[in-house]
Amino acid sequence: MAFLLVTFAVKEESGPFQNLTGSRPDLRVLVTGIGQRNAEASIRQALEGHSPRFVLTCGFAGGLNPKLAAGTVIFSADENSTLATCLLAAGAKPAKFHCAARVAATAQEKRGLRQSTGADVVEMESGVIRAICRERKIRSSTVRVISDAANEDLPLDFNRLMDGGQNLRYGKLALALAKSPGKIGALFKLRRQTRAAAEKLAQVLVNVLARFPP
Template sequence: MPRIAVVAATRWECQAVASILSDGRAGLIGGVPCLDGRRGAHQVFVVRTGVGPLQAARAAASFLDACPVDVVLSAGYTCLLTQGAVGDVVVATEVAPLSGDHTENQGPVSTGAGLPCETALGALAAQVAGQRTHHVHAGRVVSGPRVAVTREEKRHIATKTGAVGLDMESAAIAGAAARRRIPMGVVRVASDVLDEDLPLDFNRCLGPCGWMTGVALCVRRPLRLIGLMKFRRDVSAATMVLTEVYGGVLDRYE
């Protein structure tokens, strides 16, 4: 029975995939929260790392040391760095870490060495998404240490890297898989797009008191709530696509 690890940062991203599994059992493997379930003939582990490259690196390494698998998939949301729409599917051909000042200060941006993604897996994901009439963007995905908040910041990263998608975890997950010689792919769904600001600076909400920071920011500027409601709808739309695409990929993976 093929053993597949689907790795994501947050419980919402994990739930999007866990919802299509049967016989799911939640627990800890290597100290990492995960759900062990089935999809057809596949044993699927949905692994929650937490947000950001450091947490992703630690969690992916701990899980993979404790639970050998045949393939690793980085799942979840992504910022689309090319023209497109929320709900578009991003399939990585390679993934690379992002370094430098990629804020709206337009500082230097560079990437580390890219890690190639499994070609057949990417082709399968693109085919599944295309058959479900979702637009697919295949290319380089970069992972940074912070959320890209403004359209200027997003354009800066896109111009400097040529990437089609930006997240915070995929490069760390890919590194953990590569060191263990496990095939790896990145299949994510756009929750925000190139020419649009996020309604909040979510970097300020990533700490232990993050939700309180978010509330305080909204209290100071109530109009942010309108943007947050739109963002919530966008994330919900991306979640539905994530569930649909991963259902198709897991059904057809051999």
């Protein structure tokens, strides 16, 4: 059976979607890890000997366009794609994505990316996943949700809390919070915001995939 492949960087992004989809037989979810290197290794392994009907590369994105609020679902699809029509019908907005090598942690950094790239949002995996899909002539779309708007600083610089493989080190996180306990409230606020964003993304994805029955 030809399958649909939906990728996310981390389980916090994929969880609400998996809760809503259950055990659809033609659907596979791939959690790639954070960053371009992890995404490339994971998607190449997943596609080895397989050719899905299409690939959706999903998750959070940082806002660069100040007109886009947190919780907005945005997408970029192949030209003349049925997926694009379905995504528009589901309420997603077309956007230009920039695939970055690091987390854009401050509003100032986001402004710089907006000026240098003209992109509406920034992410860290979809660009390389889409490139590999194009190599293999597999249809694909990027579908993400804005976790933090253009004017928002993240409570911590998450780049400093990762190891060389771009895995979040919880020991570093605990130490950072011990040094700056005033940021705990902002971190919990971000957690609530990202959870709501992941649920919004899941609803859009389920709506879209309903138009592609097994």
